[in-house]
Amino acid sequence: MAAIRDAEDEDRGISLKDLSQKLQEFAEVRDWEKYHTPRNLLLAMVGEVGELSEIFQWKGEVKRGLEDWDESEKEHLGEELSDVLLYLIRLADICGIDLSHAVLNKIIKNAIKYPPPVHSCITKEQSSSL
Ligand SMILES: Nc1ccn([C@H]2C[C@H](O)[C@@H](COP(=O)(O)OP(=O)(O)OP(=O)(O)O)O2)c(=O)n1
Numbered sequence: 001m002a003a004i005r006d007a008e009d010e011d012r013g014i015s016l017k018d019l020s021q022k023l024q025e026f027a028e029v030r031d032w033e034k035y036h037t038p039r040n041l042l043l044a045m046v047g048e049v050g051e052l053s054e055i056f057q058w059k060g061e062v063k064r065g066l067e068d069w070d071e072s073e074k075e076h077l078g079e080e081l082s083d084v085l086l087y088l089i090r091l092a093d094i095c096g097i098d099l100s101h102a103v104l105n106k107i108i109k110n111a112i113k114y115p116p117p118v119h120s121c122i123t124k125e126q127s128s129s130l
Contacts, residue, residue: 015100016089016099016100016103017100019085019086019089020089020090020092020093020099023086023089023090023093024093027090036090036094037094038091038094038095041087041090041091041094042091044087045084045087045088045091048080048083048084048087049084051080051083052077052080052081052083052084055073055076055077055080
């Protein structure tokens with residue numbers, strides 16, 4: 001049953017809220033909530049960023065798409081990216097931050113702070129009449 005639910009989650013692209021809920025359940029059934037304090041979660045996330053960095057360490061620049069990496073390296077990368085994301089989501093949750101709301105607001109702020117060059121704002125119709 002859980003496997004079917006997980007496949008469905010993957011299909012529809014799971015939300016931050018659903019992930020947050022899963023992490024809450026994961027901690028609760030293991031009685032790990034007492035360890036999931038803001039500072040512990042932050043340090044755990046930074047540790048995972050270190051593990052993520054190790055994958056790229058000494059490789060020099062790598063090609064986009066990682067076409068010359070083998071599958072096991074890519075799988076490892078996916079795991080470390082996930083660890084960072086999961087601790088980040090849990091940290092936000094424990095701090096009472098609505099990450100979906102915060103991240104959308106931040107994207108709007110970024111767009112205002114860094115407007116696109118004027119020529120990329122011209123619509124197709126405008127450009128065809130030029
Ligand atoms: N107190 C904990 C410990 C682990 N996790 C979860 C979140 C991460 O997704 C993953 C981290 O597990 P590990 O500490 O075992 O780290 P790795 O999976 O990176 O294993 P390793 O360090 O052996 O490579 O487990 C958690 O939520 N709370």
